[in-house]
Amino acid sequence: xxxxxxxxxxxxxxxxxxxxxxxxxxxxxxxxxxxxxxxxxxxxxxxxxxxxxxxxxxxxxxxxxxxxxxxxxxxxxxxxxxxxxxxxx
Amino acid sequence: xxxxxxxxxxxxxxxxxxxxxxxxxxxxxxxxxxxxxxxxxxxxxxxxxxxxxxxxxxxxxxxxxxxxxxxxxxxxxxxxxxxxxxxxx
Amino acid sequence: xxxxxxxxxxxxxxxxxxxxxxxxxxxxxxxxxxxxxxxxxxxxxxxxxxxxxxxxxxxxxxxxxxxxxxxxxxxxxxxxxxxxxxxxx
Amino acid sequence: xxxxxxxxxxxxxxxxxxxxxxxxxxxxxxxxxxxxxxxxxxxxxxxxxxxxxxxxxxxxxxxxxxxxxxxxxxxxxxxxxxxxxxxxx
Amino acid sequence: xxxxxxxxxxxxxxxxxxxxxxxxxxxxxxxxxxxxxxxxxxxxxxxxxxxxxxxxxxxxxxxxxxxxxxxxxxxxxxxxxxxxxxxxx
Numbered sequence: 001x002x003x004x005x006x007x008x009x010x011x012x013x014x015x016x017x018x019x020x021x022x023x024x025x026x027x028x029x030x031x032x033x034x035x036x037x038x039x040x041x042x043x044x045x046x047x048x049x050x051x052x053x054x055x056x057x058x059x060x061x062x063x064x065x066x067x068x069x070x071x072x073x074x075x076x077x078x079x080x081x082x083x084x085x086x087x088x089x
Numbered sequence: 090x091x092x093x094x095x096x097x098x099x100x101x102x103x104x105x106x107x108x109x110x111x112x113x114x115x116x117x118x119x120x121x122x123x124x125x126x127x128x129x130x131x132x133x134x135x136x137x138x139x140x141x142x143x144x145x146x147x148x149x150x151x152x153x154x155x156x157x158x159x160x161x162x163x164x165x166x167x168x169x170x171x172x173x174x175x176x177x178x
Numbered sequence: 179x180x181x182x183x184x185x186x187x188x189x190x191x192x193x194x195x196x197x198x199x200x201x202x203x204x205x206x207x208x209x210x211x212x213x214x215x216x217x218x219x220x221x222x223x224x225x226x227x228x229x230x231x232x233x234x235x236x237x238x239x240x241x242x243x244x245x246x247x248x249x250x251x252x253x254x255x256x257x258x259x260x261x262x263x264x265x266x267x
Numbered sequence: 268x269x270x271x272x273x274x275x276x277x278x279x280x281x282x283x284x285x286x287x288x289x290x291x292x293x294x295x296x297x298x299x300x301x302x303x304x305x306x307x308x309x310x311x312x313x314x315x316x317x318x319x320x321x322x323x324x325x326x327x328x329x330x331x332x333x334x335x336x337x338x339x340x341x342x343x344x345x346x347x348x349x350x351x352x353x354x355x356x
Numbered sequence: 357x358x359x360x361x362x363x364x365x366x367x368x369x370x371x372x373x374x375x376x377x378x379x380x381x382x383x384x385x386x387x388x389x390x391x392x393x394x395x396x397x398x399x400x401x402x403x404x405x406x407x408x409x410x411x412x413x414x415x416x417x418x419x420x421x422x423x424x425x426x427x428x429x430x431x432x433x434x435x436x437x438x439x440x441x442x443x444x445x
Contacts, residue, residue, distance in 0.1 A: 001309040008176035014136050015169035016155055042090040042145055047281050051177055056309055061150045061328045062342035066283055073168040075151035076090055079340040080282035087275035088318055097265035103225050104258035105244055131179040131234055140266055150239045162257040164240035165179055186443035192403050193436035194422055220357040220412055229444055239417045251435040253418035268398040314370050323398055328417045329431035333372055346429040347371035354364035355407055
C-alpha cells in the first residue's frame with residue numbers, strides 16, 4: 001500500500017454512473033517522516049478520511065475489494081487511516 | 090486514478106476487433122496546479138471528454154469496469170471529467 | 179495504453195507451452211513527436227505489426243483480453259497500429 | 268517480487284473491516300548488497316516477519332492469493348522471509 | 357514483458373505454503389545491447405533458466421497463468437529463455 005496524506009478533494013459531475021456518491025480524495029505520497037512528496041494519486045475514500053489525515057491507499061484490482069468500490073472503474077482506494085508509524089531502521 | 094488533461098486523439102484502423110467504435114484519447118498527466126507533465130497515457134474515453142478537459146483516468150483491470158470497455162484489451166479509461174480541485178496543503 | 183514503435187523481435191525456443199506460435203515484438207516507448215525513448219517492453223503482437231510501425235500496447239491483465247493471449251502468461255499486447263496522432267496542446 | 272527489509276509497523280484503528288487482525292509492515296526496498304533504498308511499501312505480513320528481516324513482497328492481485336488476504340483490499344503481501352541470496356553477476 | 361538476465365537465486369525457508377518447491381531467481385533488467393541495469397526483480401522460474409540466461413519475465417496477474425504458479429502469491433514469472441534479439445532501430 002502507499003503511505004500518503006489527504007490534501008484535497010476532486011469534484012466531478014460528468015462521470016461513470018457507478019461513481020455517483022463516491023468521495024474522490026487527493027492523496028500525496030509521504031515518506032516515513034511524514035514529509036509530503038510531489039507524487040499524488042486520486043483515490044476513493046471508504047473510511048471517511050479528511051484533509052490532513054495520514055492514510056493507506058491500495059491500488060489496482062485490490063482497490064475494488066471494498067463494499068463501496070466493487071466492480072467500479074476505480075484503481076485506488078483509501079482503506080485505512082494511520083494512527084502511528086513505528087520505524088526502527 | 091491519474092489526474093490529467095486531454096491533449097489529443099489517436100487514430101487507428103488496424104486494431105483488435107473489440108476496439109472498433111472506441112474513442113482513444115491522449116491524456117497528459119498534470120500536477121495540482123493544472124500544469125502539464127511530460128508523461129502521458131492513451132485512454133479510452135467513456136464520458137465524452139474533449140481536448141482541454143481535465144479528467145481522471147483509471148488504469149489496469151479497473152479500466153475494464155465500464156460498459157464500453159468490459160472484456161476488451163484496454164488498460165486505461167477516462168471515467169470522469171473534473172470540475173474543480175479543492176487543495177489545501 | 180503505451181504509445182510505442184516496433185524496433186525488433188525476440189526469438190525464444192524454450193518457453194511456456196502456451197506461448198508457442200505467438201510473435202514477440204520489442205516496442206520502444208515514443209513521445210508525441212514520435213521520438214524514441216530508451217524505455218521498451220516486449221509485447222505479443224496480435225495485429226500483424228512490423229518493425230517501424232507505431233502501435234498501442236495494453237499491459238497487465240488487459241493484455242490477456244484477446245483471442246491469441248487469453249489465459250496465457252503474457253503482460254503486454256500490441257492491440258492497435260496507429261495511423262495518426264492529433265495533438266493540440 | 269520485491270526484495271526488501273522490514274523496518275517498521277503501521278498502526279491503524281479506522282480501516283476497512285476486512286483488515287482487522289492483519290499485520291501491516293513497512294518494507295524498504297533493498298539492493299543485492301542488502302543496502303536500503305529510499306523506496307518503501309506497506310505490506311500485509313503473512314509469514315511472521317519482524318523488523319530487520321529480509322523478505323519478498325508480492326504486489327497487485329497476487330497479494331490476495333494467501334489465506335489471510337483473499338478478497339481483501341490489500342495490494343502488497345510479505346510471502347517469504349529470505350535466508351540467503353546467491354548472486355553471481 | 358521485461359527483458360532480463362538471471363544473476364542469482366533467492367533461498368527462503370519460511371514462506372507461504374504454496375511456494376514450496378518453486379525456484380526463485382533474481383533477474384536484472386537489461387537493455388537491447390544486453391547490458392545489465394541496476395533494476396531487478398525476483399521471479400519464479402518455470403522454464404529451467406539458469407544464471408547467465410537472457411529471459412522474459414511476465415508480471416502481475418499474468419505471472420499466475422502457468423501450471424506452476426496458478427493461484428499462488430507470486431507476481432513475476434520467467435516464461436521464456438531468449439535465443440536472440442533482432443533489433444533494427
